[in-house]
Amino acid sequence: MNIFLKGQSTDLSAVLLQREKRSHYQNQLEQRYPNKVVISFKLNIPGPIKNNDYLARIFQTGWRVLLSQLTGQVIEHSRMENALTTGPEAFLVVAGDLSQLKQLTIKFEDDFPLGRLFDVDLMAGKDEKYQLSRQDLGFAPRTCLICDQEAKSCIKAQRHSLMDAYQVINGLYANYYQENFYLFNWGKATVINAALAALLDEVTVTPKPGLVDPASNGAHQDMTAFTFIDSSLALRPYFVRAFELGQNFQGMDLTILFEQVRQAGIRAEQAMYLATKGVNTHKGLIFSLGIMVAALAQVTKNGPSRADRLRQIIQAMTANLLTVDLQKGLANQEDLTAGQQQYQRYQLTGIRGEAAQAFPMVFELALPFLGQASGSDNQRYLDTLMLIAGQLADSTLIKRAGSPAILAKMQAWSAEYFALGGSQRESGRTFLANLDQDFIKRNLSLGGAADTLVLTIFLARLQGVV
Ligand SMILES: CC(C)(COP(=O)(O)OP(=O)(O)OC[C@H]1O[C@@H](n2cnc3c(N)ncnc32)[C@H](O)[C@@H]1O)[C@@H](O)C(=O)NCCC(=O)NCCS
Numbered sequence: 001m002n003i004f005l006k007g008q009s010t011d012l013s014a015v016l017l018q019r020e021k022r023s024h025y026q027n028q029l030e031q032r033y034p035n036k037v038v039i040s041f042k043l044n045i046p047g048p049i050k051n052n053d054y055l056a057r058i059f060q061t062g063w064r065v066l067l068s069q070l071t072g073q074v075i076e077h078s079r080m081e082n083a084l085t086t087g088p089e090a091f092l093v094v095a096g097d098l099s100q101l102k103q104l105t106i107k108f109e110d111d112f113p114l115g116r117l118f119d120v121d122l123m124a125g126k127d128e129k130y131q132l133s134r135q136d137l138g139f140a141p142r143t144c145l146i147c148d149q150e151a152k153s154c155i156k157a158q159r160h161s162l163m164d165a166y167q168v169i170n171g172l173y174a175n176y177y178q179e180n181f182y183l184f185n186w187g188k189a190t191v192i193n194a195a196l197a198a199l200l201d202e203v204t205v206t207p208k209p210g211l212v213d214p215a216s217n218g219a220h221q222d223m224t225a226f227t228f229i230d231s232s233l234a235l236r237p238y239f240v241r242a243f244e245l246g247q248n249f250q251g252m253d254l255t256i257l258f259e260q261v262r263q264a265g266i267r268a269e270q271a272m273y274l275a276t277k278g279v280n281t282h283k284g285l286i287f288s289l290g291i292m293v294a295a296l297a298q299v300t301k302n303g304p305s306r307a308d309r310l311r312q313i314i315q316a317m318t319a320n321l322l323t324v325d326l327q328k329g330l331a332n333q334e335d336l337t338a339g340q341q342q343y344q345r346y347q348l349t350g351i352r353g354e355a356a357q358a359f360p361m362v363f364e365l366a367l368p369f370l371g372q373a374s375g376s377d378n379q380r381y382l383d384t385l386m387l388i389a390g391q392l393a394d395s396t397l398i399k400r401a402g403s404p405a406i407l408a409k410m411q412a413w414s415a416e417y418f419a420l421g422g423s424q425r426e427s428g429r430t431f432l433a434n435l436d437q438d439f440i441k442r443n444l445s446l447g448g449a450a451d452t453l454v455l456t457i458f459l460a461r462l463q464g465v466v
């Protein structure tokens with residue numbers, strides 16, 4: 001893959017002019033916010049092509065990652081220019097200590113896999129040291145993209161060809177956005193924020209067939225979008241707990257970690273019912289997102305990791321799940337849950353099967369799709385939801401329809417939606433609005449697909465692709 005085949009060329013004079021503009025703007029910001037730190041954030045791409053869809057994607061990913069590292073720091077102002085042929089660039093004004101912030105941005109440039117493609121500059125007006133260099137803080141100067149020498153000396157000596165640089169950048173791009181994607185060792189605050197944001201994102205997506213959204217409570221009489229807000233916030237301590245359980249777990253037998261999360265999940269269900277006055281808003285997600293958060297914390301506890309390792313942890317955690325819940329469980333219980341009934345009647349494993357296979361719908365279908373989808377966030381999420389709904393054995397949908405025959409119909413509705421252009425076209429949007437009305441009339445809902453979308457958004461946020 002070569003990401004430099006498209007895009008408008010720029011030239012040295014445009015680059016120099018833009019540098020002037022940046023420096024002018026940075027000074028203006030310094031005057032306006034004399035006690036704050038001004039961060040200038042841009043890509044650092046050699047050659048004439050400095051902006052195109054691929055480079056913009058890298059930029060957005062980096063921006064997301066940087067912002068997520070700044071959680072807790074007050075951001076006073078930000079500005080972003082995406083469309084410049086000289087490359088996308090952005091500014092942030094942040095409250096905080098200059099040297100701490102500099103360390104954070106050095107970590108971003110050095111440890112984040114796409115970080116070497118960025119240039120992050122910091123300035124603080126009041127500080128004695130107006131700008132800090134890497135060397136001031138005891139860090140080595142930036143190394144060249146291609147070899148281990150100092151970047152400045154390679155540039156000066158013109159040691160490498162542009163093609164060599166392109167090859168490295170193409171490699172970084174392919175490596176980062178591949179299916180087996182990179183997982184940064186995010187830390188608790190970032191992961192919990194991503195989980196809560198994903199819950200709130202999903203309920204905000206409109207119009208979803210039969211589901212609760214801000215415009216309609218769909219085929220759910222007992223809840224509105226507000227109920228989901230209350231429920232999401234009530235789950236915060238549970239996700240913190242799930243993260244801590246995952247991070248602290250030491251043993252070899254990961255089914256024990258799963259049991260610990262499940263115990264916490266049972267308490268979280270009570271917290272949910274208390275917050276929603278007895279309504280089931282997030283039962284499925286207490287289970288699936290709890291597993292995901294704990295597994296992520298476990299797999300990144302000693303440093304960055306990758307999606308396939310995360311999936312291995314999830315599989316190991318849930319190794320006994322189907323046997324315990326669906327085989328032994330059925331023999332001992334009188335009141336079977338919807339999921340258990342569906343296993344008994346149709347051998348469908350539902351949410352437990354998804355978890356035991358480490359969420360193939362999320363990792364193999366929805367995430368790669370969302371990463372490439374275009375349009376507004378709402379459009380990308382609607383398309384992703386409809387893609388999931390066309391393929392998932394959603395136990396909520398089956399329960400409400402009274403038969404798994406609904407799955408073939410759902411597959412056909414999903415295919416029709418995409419044939420009509422999906423969220424990008426008026427015809428697709430009209431189809432979806434009608435489907436929503438139809439679902440409401442027939443009391444159908446897509447609870448499992450909605451949950452799968454939440455898991456997808458959670459990971460996409462951490463990956464930086466939304
Ligand atoms: C496994 C869970 C989700 C219960 O499943 P149950 O059989 O009651 O319900 P059911 O199968 O209908 O699904 C529950 C929810 O999962 C979601 N869902 C449904 N189908 C799917 C699917 N194919 N993929 C992903 N999510 C799905 C929906 O939101 C649905 O409402 C969980 O609540 C549980 O383990 N309950 C037992 C008590 C417990 O241990 N609680 C603590 C939970 S950690």
Ligand SMILES: Nc1ncnc2c1ncn2[C@@H]1O[C@H](COP(=O)(O)OP(=O)(O)OP(=O)(O)O)[C@@H](O)[C@H]1O
Pocket residue numbers: 202203210211212213218220279280281282283284285396400445446447448450451
């Ligand atoms: N935006 C959403 N709107 C509605 N349901 C959602 C939404 N997002 C996720 N869901 C999931 O759908 C489930 C709700 O489905 P449903 O109302 O059929 O479940 P139930 O409470 O088990 O059944 P019933 O309401 O028939 O007693 C929730 O547990 C939740 O996980």
